[in-house]
Each structure stands twice: as structure tokens, then as C-alpha cells.
Amino acid sequence: MIKLIGLVPLFPLIGFIINGFFGKKMGKGLSGAIASIAILASFGLAVGVFMEVNASETKSHVVNLFSWINSDTLKIPFEFLVDPLSSLFLLIITGIGFLIHIYSIGYMSHDEGFARFFTYLNLFIFFMLLLVLGNNYLIMFVGWEGVGLCSYLLIGFWFKNTEYNNAAKKAFIMNRIGDLGFLLGIILIFVTYGTITYGEVFIKANMGGDTVITAIALLLFIGAMGKSAQIPLYTWLPDAMAGPTPVSALIHAATMVTAGIYMIVRSNIFYAISEDASMVVAGVGAATALVAAIIGCYQNDIKKVLAYSTVSQLGLMFLALGVGAYSTAIFHVATHAAFKALLFLGAGSVIHAMSGEQDMRRMGGLRKVLPITHKTMFIGTLAISGIFPFAGFFSKDEILVHVNEYKLLWIIASITSILTAFYMFRMMFLTFSKSFRGTEEQKHHLHESPSTMTLPLIILAVLSTFAGLLGLPEVFHCNNWITEYLTPVFVRGQHIITASHETEIYLMIIAFVAAVVAIVTAYRIFIQASIVPPDSDKGRNAFSLLAIQKFKVDELYNSIITKPLDAVSVGLKYIDTQIIDKVVDGVGVTVSAVSSVVRQLQTGNIGFYIFSMVLGVIAIIFWNVLK
Amino acid sequence: MINTVLLQSAIISTPIEWYILLSATLFTIGAVGVMFRRNAIIIFSCIELMLNAVNLLLVAFSSYHSDASAQVFVFFIMAVAAAEVAVGLAILSMIYRNVKSIDIDVLSKLKH
Numbered sequence: 001m002i003k004l005i006g007l008v009p010l011f012p013l014i015g016f017i018i019n020g021f022f023g024k025k026m027g028k029g030l031s032g033a034i035a036s037i038a039i040l041a042s043f044g045l046a047v048g049v050f051m052e053v054n055a056s057e058t059k060s061h062v063v064n065l066f067s068w069i070n071s072d073t074l075k076i077p078f079e080f081l082v083d084p085l086s087s088l089f090l091l092i093i094t095g096i097g098f099l100i101h102i103y104s105i106g107y108m109s110h111d112e113g114f115a116r117f118f119t120y121l122n123l124f125i126f127f128m129l130l131l132v133l134g135n136n137y138l139i140m141f142v143g144w145e146g147v148g149l150c151s152y153l154l155i156g157f158w159f160k161n162t163e164y165n166n167a168a169k170k171a172f173i174m175n176r177i178g179d180l181g182f183l184l185g186i187i188l189i190f191v192t193y194g195t196i197t198y199g200e201v202f203i204k205a206n207m208g209g210d211t212v213i214t215a216i217a218l219l220l221f222i223g224a225m226g227k228s229a230q231i232p233l234y235t236w237l238p239d240a241m242a243g244p245t246p247v248s249a250l251i252h253a254a255t256m257v258t259a260g261i262y263m264i265v266r267s268n269i270f271y272a273i274s275e276d277a278s279m280v281v282a283g284v285g286a287a288t289a290l291v292a293a294i295i296g297c298y299q300n301d302i303k304k305v306l307a308y309s310t311v312s313q314l315g316l317m318f319l320a321l322g323v324g325a326y327s328t329a330i331f332h333v334a335t336h337a338a339f340k341a342l343l344f345l346g347a348g349s350v351i352h353a354m355s356g357e358q359d360m361r362r363m364g365g366l367r368k369v370l371p372i373t374h375k376t377m378f379i380g381t382l383a384i385s386g387i388f389p390f391a392g393f394f395s396k397d398e399i400l401v402h403v404n405e406y407k408l409l410w411i412i413a414s415i416t417s418i419l420t421a422f423y424m425f426r427m428m429f430l431t432f433s434k435s436f437r438g439t440e441e442q443k444h445h446l447h448e449s450p451s452t453m454t455l456p457l458i459i460l461a462v463l464s465t466f467a468g469l470l471g472l473p474e475v476f477h478c479n480n481w482i483t484e485y486l487t488p489v490f491v492r493g494q495h496i497i498t499a500s501h502e503t504e505i506y507l508m509i510i511a512f513v514a515a516v517v518a519i520v521t522a523y524r525i526f527i528q529a530s531i532v533p534p535d536s537d538k539g540r541n542a543f544s545l546l547a548i549q550k551f552k553v554d555e556l557y558n559s560i561i562t563k564p565l566d567a568v569s570v571g572l573k574y575i576d577t578q579i580i581d582k583v584v585d586g587v588g589v590t591v592s593a594v595s596s597v598v599r600q601l602q603t604g605n606i607g608f609y610i611f612s613m614v615l616g617v618i619a620i621i622f623w624n625v626l627k
Numbered sequence: 628m629i630n631t632v633l634l635q636s637a638i639i640s641t642p643i644e645w646y647i648l649l650s651a652t653l654f655t656i657g658a659v660g661v662m663f664r665r666n667a668i669i670i671f672s673c674i675e676l677m678l679n680a681v682n683l684l685l686v687a688f689s690s691y692h693s694d695a696s697a698q699v700f701v702f703f704i705m706a707v708a709a710a711e712v713a714v715g716l717a718i719l720s721m722i723y724r725n726v727k728s729i730d731i732d733v734l735s736k737l738k739h
Contacts, residue, residue: 604738606731611662 001048005063005080008045008090009129011038015122023115028105035118036101039125043094050087059083059488062135062199069138079135081198085489088330088482089132089262092337096254097125099456103345104246106452107352117157117244124150128255132262137186137196140263144182144227147256148175154251155243164242171236178226178233182263185219188212198266202491205269217270217277221284224260229311230318231288235554237311241303245348248303253310253344254337261317261333265326265489272324272492282322286412289315291551293419297426298548300533301358302347305427309384310340312416316399319413324495325402327486331471332399334482335391338467339383342460346377349449349457350431355442360430361532362442367432369446372454374432376461381428383464385421385515391467397508398471404507405498417511421518429526430533437532475504646687653680667719667729671712678708 015038023031053059060083068078080086101121108117124147131143149172156168186196192208193201205213224230229237240252251257264271264281271278289312296308313336320329351358353370367374383390386397396417403410436443448454472478487493497504525531537548546552601612653676660673682701689697719729726733 599739602737602739604735606734607662607665614658614662 001045001052002061002082003063004045005049005082005133006065008042008049008094009126009133011041011045012122012126012129014038016119016126019115019119019122023119026115028109028114031115031118032101032105035122036098036105038122039094039098039101042125042129043091043098046087046090046094049082050091053082053084053087054485060199076136076138076196078139079197080133081135082133083489084485085262085265085330086132088334088486090129092334093125093128093132093255096337096341096460097121097250099459100246100250100254100341100345103249103348103453103456104244106450107246107348108244111244113157117154120150120153120157121246121250124154124251124256128259131259135198137189137198137201140266141179141182141186144223144259144263145179147251147259148172148179148227151175151240151251151256154247155240157243157247161242167236167239167242171240174233174236175226178223181219181221181226182223185216185223188216188219192216202269205273205491210274213270214274214277217267217274218280220263220267220270221277221281224264224318225284226260227263228257228260228314228318229288230260230284230315231291232553234288234292234311235550235557238304238307238550241301241307245303245344245351248307249341249344249348252307253340257310257314258317258333258337261314261321261329264318264321265330268326268489268494269491271321272490272494278322278324280322282319282406282409285315285318285320285322286409286416287315288312289319289416290412290419293416293423294547295550297419297423298533298544299423300360302350302360302363302427302431303344303358305360305423306340306343306347309343309420309424312420313340313384316396316413316416319403319409320399323402323406323409325399326490326494327483328395328398328402328471330486331482332395334470335383335395335464335467338460338463339380339390339392342376342380342457342464343384345453345457345460346373346380349373349453350377352449352453353446354438355445357438357442360427361535362438363431363436364434364438364532365432365436366446370432370448372448372457376454376457377432378428379461380464381424384424385519386417386511387515388512389465389468391464393512394468394471394473397511398473400511401473401497401499401504401507402495404503414511414514418514418518421515422522425519425522426526429522433527434530473504475501475508643687643691647684650680650684650687653677653683665730665732667722667731670731671715671719675708675712678704 015035018034019026019031026034053061060081063080063082065078065080067075069076101118104117104121108114111117127143127146127150129143131140131147134140134143152168152172155171156165158164189201190196192212193204195201208216226233237252237257241248243251271281292308292312292315296305296312299305299308313332317329317332317336320326320332349370350363350366350373353366353373354363357363379390383392386393400410400413400417403413436446469481471480471482474480499507537545540548549555657673657676657680660676661670664670664673682704685697685701685704689695689701722734723729
């Protein structure tokens, strides 16, 4: 099955081509089915690959597909690396991708761009698979850029709206800024080690020298900052909510944004060697987690709450990476994919029922009308808040335990977790509890979603409940499967928990109690005191105002970067139209003027022509004689 | 039997410069005629004049250097001249049929 790994990205690519050329003619049923079946086939193969990797002795298999770049100094074959890390990601990508495809059949059923949507979704899955399967940094980069492209196409899916287009451009441009760092990192790797194939680089990694390795690690991290929305390149993710909700679920929750984490885990040796780079990663992750959580508490758009929640959770994952707990981060990636996709799809179901309304202040009381959505989202919220025994409890606790060694980071992570529980339940209470606050017209249209939409919700809810089994902690005398499974990927091993078993249990209890306190607080505010966030922002204290305005980061970027660049472009436009165009036109004008003078020679008089011929011959003879 | 020695001395006794001058004069008259005459047939005869001037020069040099190859060239020139006149007169008749005149100033359609 591992030898067939080439088929795994091939099926979505074929789906992309078929839907791309014939999608409109095929009609909605067939085009949705082809796209979903392509992903299902890839998922089936992924399951087979996973089981084979699990059973095999040497965990890492390289499959050569074709010789790609073949010159004297640069030989880059198109190879796939099938090892525990990539096979796990394969399952996540194709599994959750498949569920979201099924969901989209229902969600996008009224949209005229239905076939185009599935074309882009399949293309995205293709590139994401390339990203995780590649055996060298170049293939990863191809996938990296490709998913950025698909993100742009899908965020700006409803392209007739200028604001959505701007959001898509913002996402792509911020990604590109990160990609510059990533590319510099790859080039530095090539210059230092002469190769970019993972195996060869990681064996020689030691010989790079400390500064070079730190530089590589930081440059790669800049790429991760852009792709995985960390400070300072995170502002595109909330804006990316302009895209259809399945896009938000797939790209901006479960898969694309985790590419940065995958990349760092794959390159773990650089971060293991360079302590400084790891600390930077941890610091940035912690800061992002906290800031995003604070902003999330003040958001009124249901999708924006989830967007900031994603940024925050990604921050926690980077925090885990920074302290060296790589398999913990991957564990959190897996659980987060399940419950965040669930939450986004549930939000999509709510928005669908509310005829497009996304403001939570207009919702309320939906639990009677949307029972399945309510119950599944409740499970997802419990998971993300870290309530035992749902998935989030185990993965988040593992992060907290590893981070406990660094007290400041542990405090930040804990506060983030408390805020997470708070704002997630705030979202739940505002959306589903009390009574309906919307218009009469919206009330009439309220309906539970069709089964194509609710079935994936149920499946994801089951996953969110049981995904914790992937990494049961040793404190409970269980085998932490995911740590064991991923160990071969970490050349230098990873961070070991320094806390004793007792401390670990205490930490779990503290985290759990803190989360419950946050939930109770949210309950008291939004249920008992029936507070609804006000429509206007008057009467808020200074800090709240700042948080509502997202700490004015967008405005800051606007004034520092966008406006100066705009001014430069105006200047360049002047040069282009006034100077360069005039020069080019001038050439034409000059030729015209000269020709209107020279034209006078053509009198039509043959005698004159013969006369000039004779003159010419005389001139040539004289010239030759004079020479 | 022609007294070749006498003939030879007679030919050599006239300086070659006279032949060159004569040929040049004829050629110039022909060239000026081609440039400034308006009647097409006159222009043709002026062209013939130029060709004959060159023939004369070639033959003169051939005699003076006792080299017959120049005279062979003269034969070529004569043949070409004959052919060219035939074609030229044919074109001239066609022009006359269309324009009813052989004044070359009338043929100025290539004027800008």
C-alpha cells in the first residue's frame, strides 16, 4: 500500500481536473459526488498506508515517483516520505476533508458556483497532501504555495463582493511575506548542507554551526508565522472568514494553518539544537495565544469568535513546539482539527438556519430549533474548553504539563485556557440559549440543516469525544499511543515531562476547576443576568474598547505599511504614465515626423529617380576611391 | 593579306587616352539624355548610346593589350542590349495603350 502512495494526491488532482473542465455541465449532484469520492478514495488509501506504517519495522519509507530536477549540481527527485508523521497527517487531511466535502454538498447546494467550489476544494486537498508527503523542502514549498493559492481562491469565492476580494488578497499577501522567510530558510539549508532532502539534511544538521542553525530555524519559523497565523502575521485569519464556512472549517481550522506546525515538527532537529530559536517560537506562541483569546472575548460575529479561537489554539501548539514537546503539539493538532472543524461546521449550520445572519446578538434560543447542531456544538465546546473526558482535555493538559517547567509560560497558557472556556461558552449561550432576538422573517426560516450537513457534525462530535484516546497520559497508567507512534520522527528525542506524577494530577485538577469556574462565570453573565453584548460601544472602559478594536493592529499595519506603499505606487504610476509612456510614444512621433519629411523624395517623376540613382552611383565610386 | 604590322602600329600610334575620352563623352551624353529627356524612345536610344560607349572602350583596351577576352565580353553586352530593348519596347507599347502618351512625366502614380 505504501508503494501506491502516489495515488493519494492523484485522486484529488483528477477530481480537480474533471470538476474544473466538466463541472458545470455535470450538474450539482454528480460534481459533488465525484469530488467527495476522490477524497474518500484517498482516505481509504491513507488508512491502508497508516496501518502498514504502524506495522512496519523501519518506520520511514521513501517512495520515488519520478526524477524531477536533474542537473549536475542540483538533483531533486520527486519523492514522498511515508513515516508516522506524514501518515497521521494524511488521515487528518483526507478524513476531515471528506466530511467537509459531504457537508459542502448540503451547504453550497443553492450556490451557482457549486462546481467551482468543489474544484478548488479538491485542488486544495491535493496541495496539502503534497505538502505533508514531500521528502524534501522543495516539494513542501510547492504544496505550501499551492495551499496559499487555494486559500485565496476560496476566501474570495464570492468574488462579486469587493470586501471579500480584499480579504483574500490580504490573506495571500501576508502568507507571501512569511513565504519569503521560508524560502530564505530553504536556500540557507541548501547553501549549508548542499541538499534539501530531509534525510540527508537531518543527518548532517549538526555540522551547520550554531548561528546558521538558529538562522535556519528562525527563517523557517517566519514561514510558519505567516501560514499558521501567529503574531505578527495573524490578521488575515479573522478576515478570511469572508469565505464560505466549509472553507473556514477545512482550511483555516483543520488543515492549512497546521502546515506551519507540521513543518516545524518535520524540521525538529534544528529547533532541538538551537535553544534560542525554540524560545522564540514558544514566546511568540504564548503571546499569540493570549492576545487572540482576549480579542475573542469581545467578538460578536460567531465566525470571528472561532477564528480568534483558532489563532489562540495555534499559539498553544507553537508554545508546545517551543518547549520541545513535539508529539504533544501534533496531538493537539489532531484533536483541534476534530473539534474546530465541528465548531465551524456547526456555526455554518446556524448561519444557514439564520438565513445568513452571523451576529450572535441577533441569535438566541436556537437550541429548540436546531437540536442536532446544538448538541454537537456543545460537545465541541466542551472539548475545546478542556473538560474531561473530551479530547481537548487530554491534549491541552499535556501542553500545560510540559510547559509547567517554565512558570511564566504556564501562567500565560493557563489564562488562555480559562479565557477559551469563557468565550466559547459565551458563544454557546448567546447563540443557543434564552430566547430569539432576531427579526420575524428570520424566525420563520429557522430550520435544522439537512442530513448531508448534520451527519458530518455527528461524526465529528464522536471524534471530539474519543480523540483523547490517542494520547492518554501515563499518569492514568495508560500508554500514550501518539508519543510512542511519533518517536521515530524525532532524531534528538523531545521534551520529557519534568513534573512528578503528583504535580501532573494537581495541574489537571487546577486546569479543570479553572475551566469550570470560567464556564460558570459565563453562565452567570449570559444566562442568569441575561446580558447581551450591546449594539454600540459607548460606555465601555478603555481596555474593552481597545480589545474590541482588536488592539488596533490592522490600523497599525495600515499606517506603517499599506499607506507608504500606496504613496510609492502613486509615484511609480506617475513615472509609468508620464515618463515611460511618453518616451515610447515619442519614438513613434519622431519616426512619423522624419518620415513626413523624407516622403517628399517620392515625386513619382522617373527622371528624378534616375538622376538620384546616378548621383548615388557617383557617390559610391567616390567613396571607394577616397578610401 | 592585311599588313598586320602596319595596322598594329596605326592602332598603337593613337594614344589610348583619346579612346577613353571619346568613350567617356559618349557615355556622359547618353547618361544626361536618360536623366533629362521626356520622350521614352529617346531615353531608350540614350541607353543604347551608353552601352555602345562601353563597348567602344572595351574593344579599345582589347586591341591595346592584344587580349581577346574583352571582345568576347562585348558580344555579351550586345546580346543583352538587344534583349533589353525588346522587352523595353514591349513595356512601352503597353504603357502607350493605357496612357496614350510616351511622356514619362505623365507616369507619376508612385507619387506620395
